[in-house]
Amino acid sequence: MFHQAKWNEPLIIERSGNGKRGHTPARPSDIERKIVGADAWNGVPKALLRNGPPPLPEVSEPEVVRHYTRLSQENFAVDLGIYPLGSCTMKYNPKVSEAIAQNPKLEKIHPEQDESTVQGILALMHRLDQFLAEITGMSRMSLQPVAGAAGEYLGALIMRAYHRSKGELGERREMIIPDSAHGTNPASAAMAGFNVVVVPSNDDGMVDLGALRKVVGPRTAGLMITNPNTLGIFEKNVLEIAKIVHDAGGLLYYDGANFNAILGKVRPGDMGFDIVHLNLHKTFATPHGGGGPGAGPVGVRKDLEKFLPVPLVSFDGKKYFFDYDAPDSVGKVTAFHGNIGVLVRAYAYILSLGPDGLKAVAETAVLNTNYVLSKILEQSKFELPFSRKRKHEFVLSAKRINEQTGVRALDIGKRMLDFGLHSPTVYFPQIVDEAMMVEAPETESIRDLDELVEAFLKAAKEAETDPERLRSSPHNTSVGRIDEVKASHPKTLTLKWNNPKTRGQTP
Ligand SMILES: Cc1ncc(COP(=O)(O)O)c(C=O)c1O
Numbered sequence: 001m002f003h004q005a006k007w008n009e010p011l012i013i014e015r016s017g018n019g020k021r022g023h024t025p026a027r028p029s030d031i032e033r034k035i036v037g038a039d040a041w042n043g044v045p046k047a048l049l050r051n052g053p054p055p056l057p058e059v060s061e062p063e064v065v066r067h068y069t070r071l072s073q074e075n076f077a078v079d080l081g082i083y084p085l086g087s088c089t090m091k092y093n094p095k096v097s098e099a100i101a102q103n104p105k106l107e108k109i110h111p112e113q114d115e116s117t118v119q120g121i122l123a124l125m126h127r128l129d130q131f132l133a134e135i136t137g138m139s140r141m142s143l144q145p146v147a148g149a150a151g152e153y154l155g156a157l158i159m160r161a162y163h164r165s166k167g168e169l170g171e172r173r174e175m176i177i178p179d180s181a182h183g184t185n186p187a188s189a190a191m192a193g194f195n196v197v198v199v200p201s202n203d204d205g206m207v208d209l210g211a212l213r214k215v216v217g218p219r220t221a222g223l224m225i226t227n228p229n230t231l232g233i234f235e236k237n238v239l240e241i242a243k244i245v246h247d248a249g250g251l252l253y254y255d256g257a258n259f260n261a262i263l264g265k266v267r268p269g270d271m272g273f274d275i276v277h278l279n280l281h282k283t284f285a286t287p288h289g290g291g292g293p294g295a296g297p298v299g300v301r302k303d304l305e306k307f308l309p310v311p312l313v314s315f316d317g318k319k320y321f322f323d324y325d326a327p328d329s330v331g332k333v334t335a336f337h338g339n340i341g342v343l344v345r346a347y348a349y350i351l352s353l354g355p356d357g358l359k360a361v362a363e364t365a366v367l368n369t370n371y372v373l374s375k376i377l378e379q380s381k382f383e384l385p386f387s388r389k390r391k392h393e394f395v396l397s398a399k400r401i402n403e404q405t406g407v408r409a410l411d412i413g414k415r416m417l418d419f420g421l422h423s424p425t426v427y428f429p430q431i432v433d434e435a436m437m438v439e440a441p442e443t444e445s446i447r448d449l450d451e452l453v454e455a456f457l458k459a460a461k462e463a464e465t466d467p468e469r470l471r472s473s474p475h476n477t478s479v480g481r482i483d484e485v486k487a488s489h490p491k492t493l494t495l496k497w498n499n500p501k502t503r504g505q506t507p
Contacts, residue, residue: 002420005073016057074478086437089282111336122320137269138299149184151277151296156192205386226255232393242272261392264359284346364442393439407463417474
């Protein structure tokens with residue numbers, strides 16, 4: 001049985017003690033002092049020294065290391081077990097990519113350095129742009145956006161710039177988004193100033209073409225869609241969808257969060273998409289972190305290149321350089337050039353797999369997911385709404401279990417933690433009652449997949465035999481059931497420690 005570490009670890013500030021030091025720089029020798037200057041014996045000129053230390057916890061190095069190691073042991077991670085979070089593609093991040101990104105020659109460079117001293121990273125960015133453009137069927141990519149949602153927002157800005165250049169922005173204010181879409185799609189469109197028009201799914205879980213035709217028209221700026229969609233179903237009418245939107249003068253945006261399913265198999269550019277984002281932190285196996293750092297590069301077809309953010313990295317035949325020659329650009333969307341460490345990892349991932357390896361990623365992800373799906377459906381009361389074949393993820397409904405036992409999808413997800421697995425995504429997409437969205441990426445072995453199936457079956461059985469055990473789960477984790485509403489309500493959360501000495505506030 002799985003048991004997570006439980007440390008009752010205090011805040012680091014509570015470990016603080018006056019005068020404790022993590023690291024004391026050695027006093028320089030006389031000769032070093034002569035070279036550096038008498039003023040700079042501790043490395044900082046006197047004129048730049050603060051008045052006293054900053055109000056930070058004073059702790060020794062082992063205390064810091066143990067504190068954060070203990071906290072990490074109270075967490076769940078892809079390095080600990082299967083993380084079947086549908087839509088998020090939580091796959092294992094290869095250590096070779098980590099080692100390359102942590103090479104000091106890459107890690108220590110600064111974006112303000114002279115271009116002549118950073119030709120290597122510029123070459124990498126230029127090649128990554130080309131790789132991703134080839135993989136997606138686009139013409140050029142911006143590597144700046146630092147998340148999928150940031151890519152969507154940039155995509156919407158590019159749509160604005162495109163319609164403005166044609167003198168149609170005043171009229172084209174509507175962004176069409178399917179009802180199965182991720183919440184960031186309407187949010188990004190609204191932030192870019194568009195009105196969101198929702199188009200319903202049909203009985204097969206795909207965009208309802210009749211409904212789409214009704215809402216498309218001269219007010220349409222574009223359509224944002226992911227394919228396969230969030231139900232894991234490939235939108236087989238995508239060419240028809242593209243035609244409907246293009247005929248009306250709109251643009252087609254590809255939300256690449258589900259690209260893992262079709263990597264190396266089908267290219268959004270060939271499906272008729274004009275603008276694409278990729279979630280490198282999903283498909284290209286770079287770390288997700290807690291809300292980042294991620295990377296959501298955006299690619300466009302040829303005639304939209306001029307709207308991409310500045311600078312792109314160009315090559316003049318002799319050297320790589322930051323290219324600011326783009327009068328129609330929407331401007332910058334991030335400080336400097338994006339999350340470079342993430343871009344390096346994705347570059348390493350692409351090179352380590354090669355074209356055949358990338359194709360195998362999609363094939364294995366789809367196989368793994370369908371293996372898990374068929375085993376669960378065969379042996380439990382979970383249901384699979386919509387009848388079409390699934391790609392890299394599926395959305396089960398725990399509605400029947402809920403009706404018969406009172407146990408909810410949330411309870412089942414929480415119980416999974418007791419079995420040493422992360423919960424699937426729950427209650428998304430919203431068009432499925434008691435939704436449980438599962439993705440079993442290519443990095444999982446058949447033993448891991450069987451463990452995942454087993455967890456579903458055990459939980460479904462317990463719903464009948466011991467529902468209270470599920471409702472009060474998780475039991476084996478460092479933190480038990482939390483108040484979900486409170487936990488996601490920014491006003492009631494205390495996200496930072498306020499130093500009572502400097503701010504007069506209690507922690
Ligand atoms: C379908 C879909 N679109 C967009 C996003 C947004 O991506 P990000 O979390 O990188 O901002 C997600 C994230 O989970 C997603 O699943």
